[in-house]
Amino acid sequence: MNQHHRHTTTAPATSATPAPPDTDGLPDHVTQDAVVVVPGIMGSALRDTTTGKHVWGIGGISWLLKAWTLPKGLEALAMTEDELAGKTGRIEATGLLRTSAWTPYLAGSEPYTDLVDTVLTSVADPAAVLEFAYDWRLPVAVNGRLLAEAARRHLTAWRDHPAHTEARRHRVDQREGRLVFVAHSMGGLVTRAALDPRHDGDLQGDTRGVITLGTPFQGAVKAAVILATGRGAPVPLPHRKLRTLCATMPGLHDLLPQYRSLRSGGDVRHLTPRDVTAIGGNAELARDAARFHHGQKTITLPGHRSVVGVNQPTFQNLTINGGTVVPHLDGARANSDGTLLRDANERVRFFRVQGDGTVYKESAILTEAVTHLPLQHGDVAKAQTALEAVTEILRDDIHPGPPLGEAGCGLSAPDFVEADRTWKLQLGDVDSLAGVTCRITDLAHPDRPALEPTLAWEDGIATARPSVPAPSLYRIEVHTPDGSDITQLLLAAEPGQTLAESED
Template sequence: MNEHPHPHQRRHRDRTDELPDHVTQDAVVVVPGIMGSTLHDTTTGKDVWGIGGISWLLKAWTTPSGLKSLTMTEDELAGKTGRIKATGLLKHSAWTPYLAGSEPYTDLVDTIRTSVADDAAILEFAYDWRLPVAANGRLLADAARLHLTGWRRHPAHAEARRHRADQREGRLVFVAHSMGGLVTRAALDPGYDGDLQADTRGVITLGTPFQGSVKAAVILATGRGTPVRLPHRKLRAMCATMPGLHDLLPQYRSLRAGDDVRHLTPSDVAAIGGNAELTRNAARFHHGQKSITLPGHRSVVGVNQPTWQNLTITDGTVEAHFDGARQNSDGTFILDRHDRVRYFQVYGDGTVYKESAVLTDIVTHLPLQHGDVAKAQTALEAVTEIVRDDINPGPPQGEAGCGLSAPDLVQAGRPWKLRLSDVDTLSGLTCRLTDLENPTRPIPLTLTWEDGVATATATAPTPGLYRIDVRTPDGCDITQLAMAADPDEPLAEAED
């Protein structure tokens, strides 16, 4: 359906070219999610996140000093930023414990190029995702305003207007993945730029945790209680004082406490290793965001993937649950026949459960994992339709595909298992493991039934970053990244 240029291709239209009718006169702003911007340390002159090379990823996560530069300093916590500079959108696959993997935004940007009059219409907004969402929202508001002003003066803007049924002046369209949706909503706060909402034609959010994610609490708790492997411990140490991560904590009633389910409190978060003050700031921030309207908002939401919804805290240790409490229209919890809270497995994209990613009734459901919801072909088609503003994306399609459960960290040379949910037959179902250093030689995986669940045993032959690909008979592709560590080199302890 879409014409996709070759990856990394850059295009500036010749003014004499005839523009297709589907080309929009609007300016598009691409806003990545957490871990989705490359970062540079201005004091050391070194890139500290998102650089190319899988060997760098292995070293960063498996050595004590790796990623140390990403830890928030006292000055940064006090608001004195600038040490870390965002340099661009992620252009290489990256891996993070629990978040499984961050896919590059190259395909998303290249897809948007097929719908705009010139490359100048696209702004790739990179930001320091460690900082508060509110701070990045203001930076985005300023950048979007400058981008729109510049685009309206561009010759291609006037040409694009002449080819549209509505020859109005160009406006903004935000395409935001994950945390990027929260940053976009903060940017559209009328208390900062009162005209930005009116100058925005639409907002497309891809897997945005508007109500937060249980994974944020799990990350803060990792390393407490039973011993864990270094990458997970390192992530907790890095995120313990990171405002951006605290902004992703669940804002709905997610904590199971006896016969009740309540909100996480600052003391709860402090008990598992987070920061009480940052938790209070996040709650105040989210409360103030509820009144902000996203113009022309449409959500692309991942579904069918097992996703944590609730949690239990015991002696500082977090247990996450794949089901959660649901409420009646009057706000009371749905109870079972014994008058106890009833729990439902709603699913999501593996990181954000479905209901957290929805703000309005205009939703496109796709059976995708969180990292792939801004990269898979089905998601890119939905983005194209909305950017072009000439095709209705249609009703939610939530019954296709399947769920994928796989470990995020494995040992090279040692077998491990992945499982698929919502699978009725193995006929027409394919699964493979691809070493991203050698992507042309994927390893086919054999699926069998184990206790009624479609299961495959896989082995990553060497250390590196691997992509698990599942294709279902209905043509859906579900993917996840997994890191394979060297089993002969025990993981060192992290520096706290």
Template sequence: MNEQQNRPRAGELPEYVTQDAVVVVPGIMGSTLYDTTSHKEVWGIGGISWLLKAWTTPSGLKPLAMTEDELEGKTGRIAATGLLRHSAWTPYLAGSEPYTDLVDTIRTSVADDAAILEFAYDWRLPVATNGRLLADAARRHLTDWRGHAAHDEARRHRTDQREGRLVFVAHSMGGLVTRAALDPGYDGDLQADTRGVVTLGTPFQGSVKAAVILATGRGAPVRLPHRKLRAICATMPGLHDLLPQYRSLRAGDDVRHLTPSDVESIGGSAELARRAARFHYGQQHIALPGHRSVIGVNQPTWQNLTITAGTVEAHLDGARQNSDGTFIRDRHDRVRYFRVHGDGTVYKESAVLTDIVTHLPLQHGDVAKARTALDTVTEILRGDINPGPPQGEAGCGLTAPDLVEAGRPWKLRLTGIDSLASLTCRLTDLAHPDRPVPLTPVWEDGVATAPATAPAPGLYRIEVRTQDGFDITQLVMAAEPGQEVAEAED
């Protein structure tokens, strides 16, 4: 998009330009972090070589681990300095895409850059803590915007010349932070001053991946990046706030909620799990004004889990309930399991909070960057509701490893594909974005696959375009050969 051509000019504001103030709230890992004691950036700095070093050396990312003071609520060592502006990578969570395209898209619908607040936050901390910080920041932002000359100009050309209100555009964990900010027990007027909330892939009921991250490395060797992530997250309140809050744990012929003891058994903190459960319970009464959910679908997504001797097995299907709350069972009175799918990280029903939903065939990291998602955000900002494509009838599912060895062949799998005609796949080294390498999809045992090789260590983007014109992408890290994990912890 050419910003100079699409950006409205002063005195020539089109009717679609909103007088509202917009707050962009990123997801976990979506804010750059700075260590105020060492005076060093510790997350989100540019450079693929930094990412490789951070995840594949024992000392990388240690400053992200929670200290005893931070666990007691004494924060300030780590400062959030901005939204992610470079592609990043995290084990299991795969790629974190920058928010530059999202912010640039929002600029085309507001009267001035001053209408946009990019709310960066320390995603390691509890969602409740960041919610209060967001409430304060949003209040200041709205006050400042209402006093801005461009606000008055925007009001004059609108059909409804009301004062500007707030619109939150929140990705992933950012939706939970936004809901916490709108707790009327903290700022009783913030809900009334909010026109709408747009959530992009927010796990309102949590994600099984959070439990898998906590259990990684217990009982079996895993590669260094995945083990490092568990070490960082084991005492991280923010990660515990993402644990499944729905009945996700299979136990015999039943499916029950995770308990603090379950979380402790897989390497997490029982106390942080207890706090997270209390927090989510207290959030149930909070309404999100004008809420619109944008949800990734058709991607294979973990929905249930089994715990055996501290080891987690994640399942791509889950139990579903009847209207009376009982589980759907088969004719033998056994719990039935269904593949609902989602965005690869958040399964579809966990991201649903209201009935106004846009379904898009996107991976979690791309649901705040893909053009189809950005178009939806634009329509909502300008006052329209886009119902999106019918559920389950668009795009395809993409499954690929999050970490590969440079020079060693691997495969990606595509689901929901009936024909290879007009299907295009490519692999792009982000260090050389102008040199994409085409991948050739083939049928293998009835499944569409595409062989691929990352020739050198680095960060790569997989891009798939389907016959119906949807783009599905995922980031994959290629490490030096032999980057296996030692048995001992860092």
């Protein structure tokens, strides 16, 4: 499979001040290290090798609408029996996502162009950057092995590059370049799997740092919600299509919560393979995922720093009722001995921690080296504040300091609507509407004036009830007086398409 592609765009200028003569023209801040950018689930474009057609990530917004609202729009992505048996190659990854895409429940997938361009400003040559695209349908363990092989080839090639020698001349001790992984969402799990010493015993030692952006190390309740979508309740066609796609997808099962997340019988326990089957998933894949995560606990991420989204309403626990998943925006908290915090009546107490809208905060943290930013999951690899944190880590070999605080606000909005019909948008943690702005832009027609819905107080919550004029992909952008920007993607379809019949 075509698992890796090197970005060839010329790096933008990074300094207006001429570099000192002894740096051979390279700015002082550039690193001698090799960087590997690893995207999240749905973040790589995929092509069907049997037909030659791209099946994900290539095409305009009209393609997205057809893919999600026509019954057979994404059938090529479904896992085959051969693929489940380990015979891969029918689908190949052709590159990182270059345009905004949309996925139910995940509120869209932003392109990685800005992240890659930011990385390019901190390296000695574009050849130092590897964009690792992968088939995100497959098990994380499979993609981890492929990443280990690709990272080793990349580092070897970079150390032989003339720009590597030049970059070493102005770095402390003139040390040889090492690897830095910059990984978004599932990409962090793939990176951890790649650093398993059983793949390459020297790869950890050759890694200077790992930067994870919204990685669900302990899983995400939304993965369970996706598997249960459409069981016993009417839901939009795109959401049911995603459930059908993911029911036998190993990659999605690898994202199921591995912490005690299921409320049952007055307690909170781990999901079991039987539970996963009850909500529409695959017991064997759930069992494999649990074993995989258990084995990952001993793997060290060298120089690990987490960029974690906060302030966004995020599912933490769930209840299963007749195959239907009821997600909860709060979760149980454990003492150091593993027992759960309880009230005076011995009932489990629940706490609202929040997160990035997909991954709750505590699931995305492995060490104390954390930068908290008020961002949605898709934007944690694109927002300027996140890119600035990545730049500091790449350039300085040190953590960028204490967490940046929890300013900004929480954004709550549907991910799929009908054109010309109103829907509800709410902002959490807002004390005043002064200085808060909200814009909705049509990504297919950027020349059209943005919508600016009016915010008002409803039951103490800043609320707007906008509508969009036509089917398209839209970006909601909220700006708060403290300078924070929170964004989310929203897909609008023709009226009547939201509950259209599907093949399942």
